[in-house]
Amino acid sequence: MKTRLTKLLNIDLPILQGAMAWISESQLVSAVSNAGGAGVIATGGRDASWLDDEIRKTRELTNKPFGVNIVVLDSTNEEMVDLVCREKISFVTFGAGNPVPHIKKLKEYGIKVLPVVPNLKLAKRVEEAGADAVILEGMEAGGHIGHIATMAHMTNVIPNISIPVIIAGGIADGRGIAAALLMGAEGVQIGSRFLLAEECQIHNNYKNRIIEAQDTDSVITGYSTGHGVRGLKNTFSDEYIKNEFSGASADELHKIAMGTYKKAVVEGDIENGFVIVGQSVVPLNRIQSSKDIVDELIQETKDTLKNAVKFL
Ligand SMILES: Cc1cc2nc3c(=O)[nH]c(=O)nc-3n(C[C@H](O)[C@H](O)[C@H](O)COP(=O)(O)O)c2cc1C
Structure with missing residues (x-):
């Protein structure tokens, strides 16, 4: 082509x-x-x-x-x-x-x-x-x-x-x-x-969470600060977004997010880490x-x- x-x-x-x-x-x-x-x-x-x-x-x-x-x-x-x-x-x-x-x-x-x-x-x-x-x-x-x-x-x-x-x-x-x-x-x-x-070397928990994801699971953290990151709703994202919309400072938000991507990718902690993936998840099965x-x-x-x- x-x-x-x-x-x-x-x-x-x-x-x-x-x-x-x-x-x-x-x-x-x-x-x-x-x-x-x-x-x-x-x-x-x-x-x-x-x-x-x-x-x-x-x-x-x-x-x-x-x-x-x-x-x-x-x-x-x-x-x-x-x-x-x-x-x-x-x-x-x-x-x-x-x-x-x-x-x-x-x-x-x-x-x-x-x-x-x-x-x-x-x-x-x-x-x-x-x-x-x-x-x-x-x-x-x-x-x-x-x-x-x-x-x-x-x-x-x-x-x-x-x-x-x-x-x-x-x-x-x-x-x-x-x-x-x-x-x-x-x-x-x-x-x-x-x-x-x-060939993608991420933790199996990360892959399985994506396979199970529904179209409504997609959330954006940090959108109000101009630094939006899209991933799947979980304990981490709930905590981050709660803080984001109750006036937490950029520093506080940064601390909450720090290391959460690697936590999901490498350790497979799909609740406290951030499972970053786009909105079109249904075909990812x-x-x-x-x-x-x-x-x-x-x-x-x-x-x-x-x-x-x-x-x-
Ligand atoms: C887990 C993940 C990590 C990403 N990291 C980067 C990055 O380091 N640099 C970059 O330019 N884009 C990054 N992107 C964006 C991708 O390169 C690509 O543009 C995007 O995934 C396309 O949209 P899709 O997720 O709907 O396929 C990342 C995307 C994902 C899902």
């Missing part, structure tokens, strides 16, 4: 595995790349020597293109940029912060730059600064979220940007991919669905290999697109 994104990154299918801090590491990344999409190593909370190691491990597992996600607000961002340049990584996605100061250097090294941006104004700004594509993530997504939904992003941004637009947030099956392509997106970024990949996930997504996309012709 060819789009401007597949041509840009030299991949077979227009699917990026969204970076997931402490989760998207060599095994998942290489599995998605081997399946024809592109995996992305998440560097949030890590240092450059960890990334160096992870790039090496990923290259042992795949010879296909993969990317690295750099969190601009992390103090390590300069070192991470230097490292991906040295290693000639295929592409970089940027989250949290202004990526513009890094674009020129990455492009000099032939590295494709795909910033994650929260609105049309910033999409235009990174386009002017030389980004190769932009990723727009709707607030249906798991993890840190903005205020604009995926459909609104597609409606607002795609007709007004010349570089390829990749859409993320709430896409969990091929119908979602087909919808994004029909809206003019050149590809999608998916995080939550890959949490149930066999079984563990599959990354290859089966990607194959199924693409088959559904093709079936949906073929079926759409009947409306003409």
